[in-house]
Amino acid sequence: MTQNLKKICWSVTLFLVLNPIISIVMLVLYLVFSNSYTVGHIGWITVFGLLFAIATNLSITMGYHRLYSHKSYEAHPILEAILLLIGAGAFQGSCLKWSSDHRIHHRFEDTDKDPYSINKGFFYAHMGWMMLHDSVSLPIHAPDLEKNKLVKLQHDYYLVWAIGVGYLMPLLVGAMLGNAFLGLVIAGGIRIFLTQQSTFFINSLAHTLGNTPYSKDLTAKDSIIMAFLTHGEGYHNFHHKFQFDYRNGIKWYHWDPTKWSIQLASVMGLAKKLKTVQFSEILRAKLETESLNFHNSQFYKETLEPLSAKIVAAQVKFDQMKAEYKLSCQKNYEEKIAQLNFEMELLRTEIKSMQKTWNIYIKSGGMYLQPVRVRV
Ligand SMILES: [Zn+2]
Ligand SMILES: [Zn+2]
DSSP: OHHHHHHBOHHHHHHHHHHHHHHHHHHHHHHHHOOSOOHHHHHHHHHHHHHHHHHHHHIIIIIIIIIIITOOSEEOHHHHHHHHHHHHTTOSOOHHHHHHHHHHHHHTTTSTTOTTOGGGOHHHHHTGGGGBHHHHTOOOOOHHHHTOHHHHHHHHTHHHHHHIIIIIHHHHHHHHTTOHHHIIIIIIIIHHHHHHHHHHHHHHGGGTSSBOSSOTTOSOOBOHHHHHHTTTTTBHHHHHHSTTOSOSSOSTTSOOHHHHHHHHHHHTTSEEOOOOOOHHHHHHHHHHHHTGGGTTBHHIIIIIHHHHHHHHHHHHHHHHHHHHHHHHHHHTOHHHHHHHHHHHHHHHHHHHHHHHHHHHHHHHGGGGOOBOOOOO
């Protein structure tokens, strides 16, 4: 027992537990016993708190996660400064430490070396791991980020940045909106609690609930509900399979505000070199996963495997044509554009038709599940 207590990092544990309790109790007591606030104060400060919560979460997902941990795009120093500043107000540690831990999570997913492995239990992956000295003192290894002056500055003065942005700024904005105390409690303490939980869900629920369309070997799952709760990070099976893609929701309609924010930053000239995985690669992983149950059957060898190869090959060709099309548009080659348009339309129809056949095979494939006869 004493041995276990010694493993706990009390400063982090007490902050994670006491911040929401004290904030909520103080808010309730203030609303019941004070008469120095109006409905207008509560309304405006809540609106500010919600907007600030979204900004905080996006700074983590767009900054700490997709920019620094995975280098899935490059950001202008102005955007970097904003992301690091607001990100500090999430009270999730410095970007350097966060990214270093997260890279280990990807490299050793689901093993004992994974700092927040879901195999060690739901609560452990959610927030329990942070309460241990072993996690807090996990050595930082991110040489590329250590060379980044802004990241290093945030790391060296992390607590000053965190308290300044996380508590003092809401207090000041609250004062400007008519009530400093409500600003501190709603847009400070309660916002920190909500944004922390949103991030923590990614390590717990996003490794528990949902589907595995791209790899069944991973505990990471894709879930639209999780995507809503985490600003797009809920397409976690895709993310773990293709971690360098700046998108988590690959379709334009997939709920991924982080992806949309990166695209907006790119349009504004604040982000560039957005990395994406070729669609043919994504398709290959999806077809592979869908046909997993059939891998030992004659049906797979004779029908599914050749069809999958055909679909992927057609998609590779389509990806190449798309790149050629973009180039032709830039150079205004009208004749080439028209020709490519026609050829791409034909190929798109062919891919769709093959995929329809594929879906029928997968749905009705159970009857073909005969083991492959091995010739001796
Ligand atoms: Zn994960
Ligand atoms: Zn990641």
